[in-house]
Amino acid sequence: MLKYLGKDQFEGLEEAIAIAKSVGWGAADILRSYYRGESDRGELNIQEKKEGPVTAADIVTNQYILDQLEARFGTQDFGYLTEETYKFESKGVMSPPLSQEWIWIIDPLDGTRDFIEQTGEYAVQIALVHQNRPIAAVVVWPEAEKLYYALKGSGTFVETRQGNPTPVKVSQRQNIADLSLVVSRTHRDERFNYLLQNLPCKNQQYVGSVGCKIATIVEQKADIYISLSGKSAPKDWDIAAPELILTEAGGKFTYLDGSPLNYNRGDVNQWGCLIASNGQCHEQLCNQTKQILSQLDS
Structure with a gap:
């Protein structure tokens, strides 16, 4: 599906980001159901760990994202580095880099403590990395109902549930x-x-x-x-x-x-x-x- 053409040029990246966006919205729906106490998947089940709290929402959303991406991209050419699977597989020991050419780096719930404390400031984060650098990215802010996405060399956009992507730019403040x-x-x-x-x-x-x-x-x-x-x-x-x-x-x-x-x-x-x-x-x-x-x- 994806092919590196050289000089930061990629074939198939638009299709990959479209899939990541769809998965991002699906993950946001799962998190919001837990956030509102409306999930049919059980209790939030908060556990305090060394690196911070972990909830059932982290684990369920992580599995959803992995299942969706692996079904579309497979595991031969694509590796998957996620917060929850890394904790489980590495058991605190440094792991070697994943060997695949394309790596999905996933945080199913960034801001778990804010999720628990209901500040609304939590996010889903999905990045595709090639040669150690991100080339496609999705960040969903569920409570703002906004999805931000970017492709290497193509700018950053924000969209709502209705679509209608709008380009976004940082400020020009200089002082x-x-x-x-x-x-x-x-x-x-x-x-x-x-x-x-x-x-x-x-x-x-x-x-x-x-x-x-x-x-x-x-x-x-x-x-x-x-x-x-x-x-x-x-x-x-x-x-x-x-x-x-x-x-x-x-x-x-x-x-x-x-x-x-x-x-x-x-x-x-x-x-x-x-x-x-x-x-x-x-x-x-x-x-x-x-x-x-x-x-x-x-």
Whole structure:
């Protein structure tokens, strides 16, 4: 179905994204039924794990996405890296990279704690990765009834249940002091708080899921998202789909040194400092963040 033509050109990518969009909406329906206590699949069954809570909604939605994608793409040329199957198969031990040419990276429920606490800020995230980089992505924000999707080199679009895709672009705000940060209500240690206190951009808003954070940026309601790992780090499935959604909307999403993110490397942890922005002063933001962190670590 898919063929790499060279120079970031792909055959069959439009069909792949159409399937991913359909699966994304189906996954959103499952999550919303649990969210409203209307699921016929049983109780939510919340379990606290080392990496955070897991619910029946995570597991059921994960299986739905896997079943749908595997039925269409098979397992010979396509690998599947998902939050729930990785936890089950690896048992905490680093796994080797998947060997297939095409890798689906899936987070069936990004923002599980926000799902449990009913903030509405949770998302379904599905990315297709080729040679360690995302080439197609879907992020669904179920409670906003919006689906964001992107293809490498083709821009980012948002659509509702009725379809009608509309292109989205990040803001053109350029003064770093005027930029707005989107941050989590939790996952904030002293080091991260120190960084926030010393950055020149003081406007902050709180949003849960990474997918919802990036949606907030491409909707021009915010401009910056920063991840600073501590005892844990975001995983491939937290970042892969949101990254392409942002970059195809004109933004930038890099490590602190400006290098690109890579996926399916064996270690699913995205350690270090990751910076996502509207791209207008990305290098300046990275440099100021470096200086602040070096002061803290010296």
